[in-house]
Amino acid sequence: MKDNGSDNRKETLQLAGRLVLMACAMFGFGFLLVPLYDAFCEITGFGGRTNQAAAVIEERADASREIRIEFVTTVNEYAPFEFEAQLPGMTVHPGGMYEAIFMARNLADRDMIAQAVPSVAPAQAARYFKKLECFCFSQQEFGPGEEKDMPVRFIVDSELPDYIDTITLSYTFFDTARLSDNSSAARHGSKQ
Amino acid sequence: MTSAVIDAHLSEEHHGPAKGIRRWLYTTNHKDIGSMYLVFSLVMFLVGGSMALVIRSELFTPGLQFVDPAFFNQMTTMHALIMVFGAVMPAFVGLANWMVPLMIGAPDMALPRMNNWSFWILPVAFGMLGSTLFMDGGAPASGWTMYPPLVLQTGDAFPFLIFSVHLMGLSSIMGAINVIVTIINMRAPDMTLLKMPMFVWTWLITAYLLIAVMPVLAGAVTMLLTDQFFGTSFFLAAGGGDPVMFQHIFWFFGHPEVYIMILPAFGVVSEIIPTFSRKPLFGHDSMVYAASSIAFLSFIVWAHHMFTTGMPLTGQLFFMFATMLIAVPTGVKVFNWVGTMWRGAMTFETPMLFALAFVVLFTIGGFSGLMLAIAPADIQYHDSYFVVAHFHYVLVPGAVFGIMAGVYYWMPKWTGRMYDERLGQIHFWLSTIFVNLTFFPMHFVGLAGMPRRIPDYSTQFADFNSVASIGAIGYGVSQLLFVYIVVKCVRRQGETATDMVWDHPKGLEWTVPSPAPYHTFDTPPRVTEGATFH
Numbered sequence: 148m149k150d151n152g153s154d155n156r157k158e159t160l161q162l163a164g165r166l167v168l169m170a171c172a173m174f175g176f177g178f179l180l181v182p183l184y185d186a187f188c189e190i191t192g193f194g195g196r197t198n199q200a201a202a203v204i205e206e207r208a209d210a211s212r213e214i215r216i217e218f219v220t221t222v223n224e225y226a227p228f229e230f231e232a233q234l235p236g237m238t239v240h241p242g243g244m245y246e247a248i249f250m251a252r253n254l255a256d257r258d259m260i261a262q263a264v265p266s267v268a269p270a271q272a273a274r275y276f277k278k279l280e281c282f283c284f285s286q287q288e289f290g291p292g293e294e295k296d297m298p299v300r301f302i303v304d305s306e307l308p309d310y311i312d313t314i315t316l317s318y319t320f321f322d323t324a325r326l327s328d329n330s331s332a333a334r335h336g337s338k339q
Numbered sequence: 340m341t342s343a344v345i346d347a348h349l350s351e352e353h354h355g356p357a358k359g360i361r362r363w364l365y366t367t368n369h370k371d372i373g374s375m376y377l378v379f380s381l382v383m384f385l386v387g388g389s390m391a392l393v394i395r396s397e398l399f400t401p402g403l404q405f406v407d408p409a410f411f412n413q414m415t416t417m418h419a420l421i422m423v424f425g426a427v428m429p430a431f432v433g434l435a436n437w438m439v440p441l442m443i444g445a446p447d448m449a450l451p452r453m454n455n456w457s458f459w460i461l462p463v464a465f466g467m468l469g470s471t472l473f474m475d476g477g478a479p480a481s482g483w484t485m486y487p488p489l490v491l492q493t494g495d496a497f498p499f500l501i502f503s504v505h506l507m508g509l510s511s512i513m514g515a516i517n518v519i520v521t522i523i524n525m526r527a528p529d530m531t532l533l534k535m536p537m538f539v540w541t542w543l544i545t546a547y548l549l550i551a552v553m554p555v556l557a558g559a560v561t562m563l564l565t566d567q568f569f570g571t572s573f574f575l576a577a578g579g580g581d582p583v584m585f586q587h588i589f590w591f592f593g594h595p596e597v598y599i600m601i602l603p604a605f606g607v608v609s610e611i612i613p614t615f616s617r618k619p620l621f622g623h624d625s626m627v628y629a630a631s632s633i634a635f636l637s638f639i640v641w642a643h644h645m646f647t648t649g650m651p652l653t654g655q656l657f658f659m660f661a662t663m664l665i666a667v668p669t670g671v672k673v674f675n676w677v678g679t680m681w682r683g684a685m686t687f688e689t690p691m692l693f694a695l696a697f698v699v700l701f702t703i704g705g706f707s708g709l710m711l712a713i714a715p716a717d718i719q720y721h722d723s724y725f726v727v728a729h730f731h732y733v734l735v736p737g738a739v740f741g742i743m744a745g746v747y748y749w750m751p752k753w754t755g756r757m758y759d760e761r762l763g764q765i766h767f768w769l770s771t772i773f774v775n776l777t778f779f780p781m782h783f784v785g786l787a788g789m790p791r792r793i794p795d796y797s798t799q800f801a802d803f804n805s806v807a808s809i810g811a812i813g814y815g816v817s818q819l820l821f822v823y824i825v826v827k828c829v830r831r832q833g834e835t836a837t838d839m840v841w842d843h844p845k846g847l848e849w850t851v852p853s854p855a856p857y858h859t860f861d862t863p864p865r866v867t868e869g870a871t872f873h
């Protein structure tokens with residue numbers, strides 16, 4: 148356009164600049180989804196996410212109600228571990244405190260670091276399942292061939308909806324040698 | 340003939356195209372760049388199509404015959420990446436480059452230098468992606484959705500995959516910025532927004548979608564990259580990340596992406612049906628609102644791809660109903676196309692045939708999409724061949740037929756020659772028959788439980804699979820006829836096209852001579868009463 152060339156040029160560049168900004172903002176938004184998703188999971192228990200730091204809750208057992216807790220253990224991919232729950236499950240009263248023991252053994256003949264990642268099903272139960280102490284709160288170090296008994300202490304909140312009578316607590320055992328210690332710890336820190 | 344056209348003739352003598360390869364390397368002319376995009380996308384269409392034929396040959400009978408499973412997975416992944424980012428999207432950008440300035444009376448795109456860049460990034464990106472076929476560990480094989488942790492097992496190809504996706508995204512974003520600025524700032528004075536042709540409208544909306552979601556994809560693949568090489572744990576459960584989160588981010592991009600691939604086709608069809616019905620487009624403004632609502636809704640339905648990941652009931656209900664809501668504006672569009680044809684003096688030249696097949700077959704794809712939207716039923720359909728049938732119906736007789744319709748419709752304007760109508764009709768019928776032969780049986784094997792992305796299958800699926808393979812080979816070979824038709828036109832063989840080409844089509848593009856001169860609308864045209872459809 149020859150008549151009002153310079154004017155038009157300016158508008159063109161301004162609009163293009165705004166659109167570039169918009170694209171950059173959306174690139175940032177992609178990363179913003181990460182903390183948003185974390186917060187969302189934390190609040191709703193979406194994806195079976197449970198507390199990753201010791202919960203504070205008063206013990207007051209409701210003897211009139213029984214909940215079945217099932218334990219599931221998985222060793223991820225090629226992690227050289229044996230990992231099992233001592234008992235397949237237990238029956239608990241909401242509000243009461245219980246302890247379960249998980250056994251892990253390092254099958255390799257070198258030092259290993261492992262991280263257990265918990266998940267609760269059904270997801271609706273996740274935020275009522277409170278862990279007071281758990282081997283999953285931190286990384287576990289193993290000497291060559293070392294075997295460990297690892298406790299988890301928990302309370303099922305008596306607010307648990309009536310329609311839930313069974314909760315499955317699952318742990319996946321990861322070999323974290325791949326992850327640098329710092330970044331992994333930092334990431335766990337950000338979750339709390 | 341308007342004065343703009345005469346001006347265009349004069350200026351052509353002053354600065355025509357440069358000669359040889361430098362013309363194409365350095366060109367900033369929207370017509371040159373549009374042609375390059377279209378040729379590039381045709382080449383990618385044939386490359387991606389050959390990969391599809393490798394897949395279909397392997398699936399012709401049960402058991403493993405030609406390729407090993409690892410290579411099969413590389414083929415499905417590369418086929419998808421090439422078709423989505425290399426064939427369909429660049430074809431629409433090519434059509435936009437050629438037609439948007441011609442339709443709104445602009446002399447060129449607003450940012451011609453950037454236009455050149457956004458094209459030339461593409462061959463680099465796909466050269467890089469293609470080179471992974473020869474690397475240790477082969478090409479990416481985790482599916483085009485790149486889900487972790489599987490995608491992190493890709494061999495040497497992994498960083499090349501990520502960077503090529505970055506480049507494709509960059510190219511699309513630059514193209515989109517150019518389209519928006521051109522449409523907003525370069526329209527002829529009387530071309531008000533609501534007078535704009537539907538193709539321009541749908542592209543304006545598509546361009547905004549691109550700017551909104553391509554950066555999100557770039558972010559997602561960047562996270563994959565840092566997870567792999569820089570010790571982050573965005574998606575690694577061991578480090579406190581969550582692989583399901585990738586799916587959320589990916590599909591936040593992925594669902595709008597499917598509308599990026601279909602809205603411009605809606606636009607093309609909305610240009611063609613009025614011309615060959617000899618009636619104005621029925622409900623132009625409602626078409627604009629429908630396209631805008633589709634674009635808006637596309638941002639709040641992404642988790643319908645994830646019903647099987649475990650989701651609270653409220654989430655399932657929300658995503659199910661939001662997805663079904665999209666059927667309403669889409670229904671408005673189909674209704675309006677039919678309304679346009681109603682009592683029109685219809686003729687059935689090749690572009691119209693493709694447009695009509697688009698309306699019918701895209702609607703079939705839309706219906707299977709509705710079935711997939713039903714959360715409880717989706718658990719059965721998920722990751723089965725039913726899904727493959729669904730998205731191929733919306734992408735092949737949907738997006739690809741839309742592109743073909745557009746090419747037949749505007750090619751006489753680009754080349755100055757009529758394509759061979761008889762061959763065009765043959766191409767149409769072969770394509771339509773074979774495309775249905777290929778994809779329709781996939782519905783049945785999918786419902787019966789055949790999973791997608793596998794090189795081998797249970798013998799009960801054998802018959803339908805050989806039918807699909809025969810269809811695919813037929814469809815692939817028919818496209819060579821298309822190449823022949825295009826080459827013939829480009830080499831200036833065939834009848835000379837008139838300036839109007841068709842029977843009094845509306846729109847500014849038909850007011851310039853055929854072939855369209857190198858420079859058009861150096862002075863903005865008058866948008867006279869009756870020049871547009873509204």
Ligand SMILES: [Cu+2]
Nearest residue numbers: 594641643644
């Ligand atoms: Cu979707």
